[in-house]
Amino acid sequence: MFSFFKKKKPEAETPAVAEQAAPEAEQPGFxxxxxxxxxxxxxxxxxxxxxxxSPPARDATNIxxxxxxxxxxxxLLANTYEGQLFPETAxxxxxxxxxxxxxxxxxxxxxxxxxxxxxxxxxxxxxDEDLYEELESALLMSDAGMDAxxxxxxxxxxxxxxxxxxxxxxxxxxxxxxxxxxLRPLEKPLELGRHEPLVMMIAGVNGAGKTTTIGKxxxxxxxxxxxxxxxxxxxxxxxxxxxxMVWGQRNNVTVISQASGDPAAVAFDAVQSGKARxxxxxxxxxxxxxxxxxxxMEELKKIKRVIGKGMDGAPHEVLLVIxxxxxxxxxxxxxxxxxxxxxxxxxxxxxxxTAKGGILAAIAxxxxxxxxxxxxxxxxxxxxxxxxxxxxxxLLG
Numbered sequence: 451m452f453s454f455f456k457k458k459k460p461e462a463e464t465p466a467v468a469e470q471a472a473p474e475a476e477q478p479g480f481x482x483x484x485x486x487x488x489x490x491x492x493x494x495x496x497x498x499x500x501x502x503x504s505p506p507a508r509d510a511t512n513i514x515x516x517x518x519x520x521x522x523x524x525x526l527l528a529n530t531y532e533g534q535l536f537p538e539t540a541x542x543x544x545x546x547x548x549x550x551x552x553x554x555x556x557x558x559x560x561x562x563x564x565x566x567x568x569x570x571x572x573x574x575x576x577x578d579e580d581l582y583e584e585l586e587s588a589l590l591m592s593d594a595g596m597d598a599x600x601x602x603x604x605x606x607x608x609x610x611x612x613x614x615x616x617x618x619x620x621x622x623x624x625x626x627x628x629x630x631x632x633l634r635p636l637e638k639p640l641e642l643g644r645h646e647p648l649v650m651m652i653a654g655v656n657g658a659g660k661t662t663t664i665g666k667x668x669x670x671x672x673x674x675x676x677x678x679x680x681x682x683x684x685x686x687x688x689x690x691x692x693x694x695m696v697w698g699q700r701n702n703v704t705v706i707s708q709a710s711g712d713p714a715a716v717a718f719d720a721v722q723s724g725k726a727r728x729x730x731x732x733x734x735x736x737x738x739x740x741x742x743x744x745x746x747m748e749e750l751k752k753i754k755r756v757i758g759k760g761m762d763g764a765p766h767e768v769l770l771v772i773x774x775x776x777x778x779x780x781x782x783x784x785x786x787x788x789x790x791x792x793x794x795x796x797x798x799x800x801x802x803x804t805a806k807g808g809i810l811a812a813i814a815x816x817x818x819x820x821x822x823x824x825x826x827x828x829x830x831x832x833x834x835x836x837x838x839x840x841x842x843x844x845l846l847g
Contacts, residue, residue, distance in 0.1 A: 556827060564806065567805065592805060593812060606628060629811065629842045633811065637837060648730065651736065653771070653787055654772065658773045664735055681705075713736060734757065741783060750790060772784070774825075784796065797822060
C-alpha cells in the first residue's frame with residue numbers, strides 16, 4: 451500500500467484539537483444540525499435495574515423535560531436511520547458481511563459497466579475484423595481515447611498473428627496482458643517517511659472529492675503509524691473548512707484553519723506548525739477550480755511557492771484528485787494542472803458505476819502521471835492503492 455523511505459520513530463498521537471476552531475457549540479455535526487442537540491447526549495443510557503413489581507406512582511411534574519426530549523430524539527433517530535448511510539463526514543454503520551467484502555469484489559462491482567462493454571464482445575466471438583471494430587468502439591466509449599485504443603488494437607493484432615491465437619478467450623487474455631503493460635507506469639507507491647514532515651498539496655476541480663479524499667488518506671496514513679496534520683486551504687467554498695474539521699475530529703487529527711483569509715497563509719502556517727510539532731505528514735487542502743480560470747490557477751502556483759518558503763523542497767507531493775466519471779475531460783485536467791504545478795501523483799475517485807474506466811489507459815498513454823489511489827465508493831476502505839494487475843483483472847477478468 452505504502453513504501454517507507456526509512457524507519458520512523460513512533461510519534462505521540464496528534465491531539466484532536468483544531469486551531470482557531472469554532473467553540474464546541476458551533477462545531478458542525480450531523481446530529482446537531484438535525485436535532486439541535488449534542489450527539490453525545492443522545493447516546494443510549496445504561497440499562498436501569500428492574501423496578502419493583504408495584505412501583506410507586508410518579509409525579510408527572512418531576513419528569514425532566516430535557517431528558518424526555520433527548521430520549522424522544524434518540525428513538526426517532528434509531529427508527530428513521532436504521533441501516534441507512536450517514537453523510538460522508540459521519541461514521542457509517544455496516545454489517546460484518548460488508549466489512550469482509552474484498553477489495554477485488556468492490557473494484558469489479560464498481561467497474562462493472564465498463565467491464566461488461568468489453569468482456570461481452572468475446573463471448574462466442576470469432577477472431578475476425580468485426581471483433582476488432584467492436585473492440586475499437588467499446589474502448590472509445592470507455593474513454594480510453596484514440597491514441598490508447600489504436601495502440602492496444604495494433605499490438606493485439608500483432609500478438610494474435612505471432613502467437614496464432616484462434617480462441618476468443620486467448621485473445622481476451624492477450625488484451626488483458628497488453629492493458630497491464632500499458633498501465634504499469636502508473637503504478638507507483640506513495641513513499642512515506644522521506645521528509646520530516648512530508649508536505650502534500652491537494653488540488654482538483656470543484657466536486658472531485660478533494661476534502662473527502664484528504665480525510666480518507668489521513669486515515670490510511672495513521673494505519674501506517676504516521677501522524678498527520680491538515681490545513682484547510684479551501685477558504686472559498688461554504689462549509690469546506692467545517693467539513694475538513696469534522697474529518698479531523700473523526701481521525702483525531704489537528705486542523706489548521708482560518709474563518710477567512712489567504713489560502714497561501716494557511717498553508718504556510720500549517721507547514722510551520724507541522725515542523726514545530728514533529729508530525730510525519732502535512733496535507734494542504736485547496737479550493738476547487740477549473741483549468742480555464744487562469745487567475746485561480748495562478749493562485750494555486752502562489753500557494754505552492756509559499757509552501758516552499760515554509761520548508762525547502764516542499765511540497766514534496768502535489769496530488770490531483772479526479773472524478774472518474776468525467777472521462778476525457780479528466781485527461782484535460784491532468785494536462786492543465788501538470789503544466790501549472792508539475793504533478794507527482796493522481797487520486798481517481800468515483801469509479802464505482804462508471805462506464806468510463808478506460809480513462810486510465812488514456813492517461814497512461816498521453817500523460818503518465820502516477821496514480822497513487824483509486825476510489826470505488828464512499829467508505830474508507832473503498833479508497834485503495836492502484837494496481838495495474840487488479841485494474842485489468844476487474845475490466846477483463
